[in-house]
Amino acid sequence: MTDTPARLLTLLSLLQTPREWSGTVLAERLGVTTRTIRRDIERLRELGYPVQASMGAEGGYRLVAGTAMPPLLLDDEEAVAIAVGLRNAAGLAVQGIEEASVRALTKLEQVLPSRLRRRVSALGSATVPMFDPGSARVNPEHLAVLAAAVANRERVRFGYEAFDGARTRRLAEPNRLVSSGRRWYLVAFDLDRDDWRIFRVDRIEEPRGIGVRSAERTLPAADAAEFVTSKLYSSAPTYQAVATIHAPAGRVRGVLGDRPADVEAVDEHTCRLRSHTDTLDWLAFRLAMLGCEFEVHSPPELAEYLRELAGRVSRAAGAPQ
Numbered sequence: 423m424t425d426t427p428a429r430l431l432t433l434l435s436l437l438q439t440p441r442e443w444s445g446t447v448l449a450e451r452l453g454v455t456t457r458t459i460r461r462d463i464e465r466l467r468e469l470g471y472p473v474q475a476s477m478g479a480e481g482g483y484r485l486v487a488g489t490a491m492p493p494l495l496l497d498d499e500e501a502v503a504i505a506v507g508l509r510n511a512a513g514l515a516v517q518g519i520e521e522a523s524v525r526a527l528t529k530l531e532q533v534l535p536s537r538l539r540r541r542v543s544a545l546g547s548a549t550v551p552m553f554d555p556g557s558a559r560v561n562p563e564h565l566a567v568l569a570a571a572v573a574n575r576e577r578v579r580f581g582y583e584a585f586d587g588a589r590t591r592r593l594a595e596p597n598r599l600v601s602s603g604r605r606w607y608l609v610a611f612d613l614d615r616d617d618w619r620i621f622r623v624d625r626i627e628e629p630r631g632i633g634v635r636s637a638e639r640t641l642p643a644a645d646a647a648e649f650v651t652s653k654l655y656s657s658a659p660t661y662q663a664v665a666t667i668h669a670p671a672g673r674v675r676g677v678l679g680d681r682p683a684d685v686e687a688v689d690e691h692t693c694r695l696r697s698h699t700d701t702l703d704w705l706a707f708r709l710a711m712l713g714c715e716f717e718v719h720s721p722p723e724l725a726e727y728l729r730e731l732a733g734r735v736s737r738a739a740g741a742p743q
Contacts, residue, residue, distance in 0.1 A: 426462075429454070433462050434485075437473060441574050442482035487534060560606050560624050565599065567629045568608055572596045575636045577613070581627035594619070595636035598646035609646040611639050618642060620653050661721050663705055665695045668715040678708055702727045 429452055436443060436451065445456040452459070463473050463483060474486045571578045575595075582592050594610035597618075601607075606623035618641065643649035667674050667685075671693035675685050678695075686694045695716075697705060702724050709716055709728075718725045 430462055430465060433459075434466060434471065437466075437471075437483060437485040439573060442476065442484045444482040448483065487536070564623060564626055564629050565606065567631065568596055568599055568623065568626075571629075571631050572598060574631070576631040577634045577636055578610075578629050578631050580629035582621055583625045583627070592621070593632075594621075595639065597639070597641055599623070600646050600650045602650070607650050609641070609649055611636075618649070620650050661702060661705070661724065663695070663697045663721060663724055664719040665709065666717045666719065667693050667695055667709075667712060669693065669712060674712065677712055706731060 445459045448459045449456045466473050472486050473483055475483050577595050579593050583589050593613045597609045599608055608621040608623055610619060612619040641649060671685050671687035674693055684697055688694055706728055
């Protein structure tokens with residue numbers, strides 16, 4: 423790549439990913455010599471980008487937080503606004519942008535100076551967003567730490583609260599972060615248990631990288647999303663709900679936000695919903711939100727829950743017995 427400005431932009435884009443790049447790999451990516459890479463690194467430093475170099479076989483170049491915001495065409499107010507917005511989007515797992523939000527948040531917080539990080543944290547602690555009762559609140563800082571560990575292939579330690587309330591300390595090698603739309607899951611190899619595990623991120627406490635690289639391991643599934651799905655469906659209780667909804671399929675998909683395969687059109691006014699869930703109250707809440715008639719075919723536990731809910735609502739409203 424002979425165009426110096428274009429090469430510098432490409433180099434900067436590579437360095438903004440949270441990992442170390444060896445000079446040899448960067449030279450191969452850009453089609454230049456390692457000597458040219460060293461010169462380009464110095465040019466980026468002169469422009470204000472805090473590029474750090476480490477020695478040794480595992481060393482290389484990486485972009486780190488500096489004493490001032492590098493020239494990213496963002497002023498301080500814009501940087502803070504973007505960071506706060508990304509935290510909200512990542513922490514609440516907004517469907518469709520959750521993974522991109524975490525990647526962008528990781529890149530941005532990597533170069534934010536300390537004075538801006540404090541402002542972002544202050545805004546985050548002073549504001550309380552409204553969220554879906556079925557959603558699990560996730561700490562965006564935890565997501566950023568775990569995303570960086572995945573990218574850097576770095577081991578992490580963290581506290582974990584199990585479903586029964588038991589608390590343990592874990593040492594793991596992160597593989598991927600998976601968003602289910604309502605929850606975040608970490609897929610990792612648990613070194614203490616010598617096996618692959620999934621961890622709900624909202625139950626993870628104080629994750630931190632320990633500076634030790636993860637081993638090369640093969641995930642026992644086609645991908646991380648399939649692994650999470652198989653683990654969740656094999657854990658009781660999981661309810662497979664089927665309901666007929668008296669509304670067009672497009673409208674139902676828009677309200678529920680489920681995958682298209684979960685909602686099948688019967689005709690232009692009716693559709694069939696098939697959903698897997700581990701909580702009856704969440705599914706009942708989403709069905710009630712539709713604002714139309716529906717019939718539950720299975721499971722019987724959901725129908726019973728709706729009858730109990732209807733009774734409580736009627737009594738609260740003072741309906742005649």
